Amino acid sequence: MDFSDIFFPRERKCMAADLSPSVHWAQRHITKRSKEYPERLIYDHELLYVQTGDIEVYVNGKVYHATTGSLVYFGAGVPHRIKVLKGNEANFLGIHFDYFDEHDVARDEDIIVVEPNPRLERFCAEPKIEELAVPSEIPVRIPPASIVAAMEMVIEEFTLRQTGYEAIVRGYMLQIVVELLRVPSGEAMETSHLVKLEELRQWIQQHYSSDCSNTALAARANWNEDYLAKLFKAAFGLTPNKYVQSVRLREAKRLLRESALSIEEIAGLMGYADLHYFSRLFSQREGIPPREYRRLASVY
Incomplete structure (x- = not known):
């Protein structure tokens, strides 16, 4: 199917109160040099926090540099890949998620696009909220410590899966996505x-x-x-x-x-x-x- 005339991630106009993020995958993981995944598309959105490492990030044909302490954002439907530049590996906190609890995941194929003709409606939307930022427009940034701490809690709860973890994970993800959308000073920034x-x-x-x-x-x-x-x-x-x-x-x-x-x-x-x-x-x-x-x- 030809998506050349469609801009990804697809935008969904909404209010902040409409946000109901769900987590599909959350792990600490390592990417080895020369063993990185090839360019790919995903149905949901992904956050990668670089705990240690020096990488190049390719997003929609553009190249960015990310080092220890950087937060990388991959939007649904946007071609992307990474390359480890220095050392043998890079260590990450990784989370796959959506904003509106709109994507059911039972296996990896439900996250990564592997089918030759994916359906447009499977790609998760990104919120467009008046006076708030659009996260995918800044693929690499330095996050506040609060986002990193919340990512660590999401991964811990998602891994242990104790009773009620879904509610806790949703709460931390709501904090993360609101901070991604909101300018820290509380003022709108172009x-x-x-x-x-x-x-x-x-x-x-x-x-x-x-x-x-x-x-x-x-x-x-x-x-x-x-x-x-x-x-x-x-x-x-x-x-x-x-x-x-x-x-x-x-x-x-x-x-x-x-x-x-x-x-x-x-x-x-x-x-x-x-x-x-x-x-x-x-x-x-x-x-x-x-x-x-x-x-x-x-x-x-």
């Missing part, structure tokens, strides 16, 4: 702004050693600095400066563990010309200086 912010976050992930000052980032987004800072904090929970620091320190820790580069060389690669400033920043964040972190990492 979709175009969310897309631009995500593009900016992806740029930081790949160019963290470049000039990532508020001035430079604002110029890339064509916004003034105060406006950038306000929108970035609302979307990701961190100021641009704090986010850049977190990316740089994450990469610095990786190099301290995995390379023989000197601490001064690592500081330079992270965009810090002043070694003392880098060491002070590292110590404030990690509780120990870079040299001690490297020594302990070699022991364990």
Whole structure:
């Protein structure tokens, strides 16, 4: 069947009170490098939280970068796949779900599209609620801690399946989907702004050693600095400066563990010309200086 003229995920206009999410599959799982699944379609929606790993995410022909701490969203009917970039594997929290309790699942084939001519009505809808975001438009994001904690509880309850687990799972999923739909500041944010912010976050992930000052980032987004800072904090929970620091320190820790580069060389690669400033920043964040972190990492 030709779906070329249909936009996925299919939208369903509704009110927040109409949401009744159900979970079809929830697990902690590992994807091995070179053993990733091929490009696929799913009937429902999927959330993948990257617990550890560095991956490329392919969604509808576009490529995104996701690392430890990222949340990946795959919408129903949207072609997607992942690729592990560094190390041998990536570890995930994974949940397949729908928004309106509209999909019955008895086997894997009820989630993943394997039939040559799938029926359009089997693809789950995505809510379109006035003044709220559309989750599928931001395939990779940094989630608030509350979403991660709720995902962990969904997986635990879904795995143990104790009496009444369905109600508990539904409650946690309702929290997750509302947070996905709602801008953290409580203010409506234009979709175009969310897309631009995500593009900016992806740029930081790949160019963290470049000039990532508020001035430079604002110029890339064509916004003034105060406006950038306000929108970035609302979307990701961190100021641009704090986010850049977190990316740089994450990469610095990786190099301290995995390379023989000197601490001064690592500081330079992270965009810090002043070694003392880098060491002070590292110590404030990690509780120990870079040299001690490297020594302990070699022991364990």
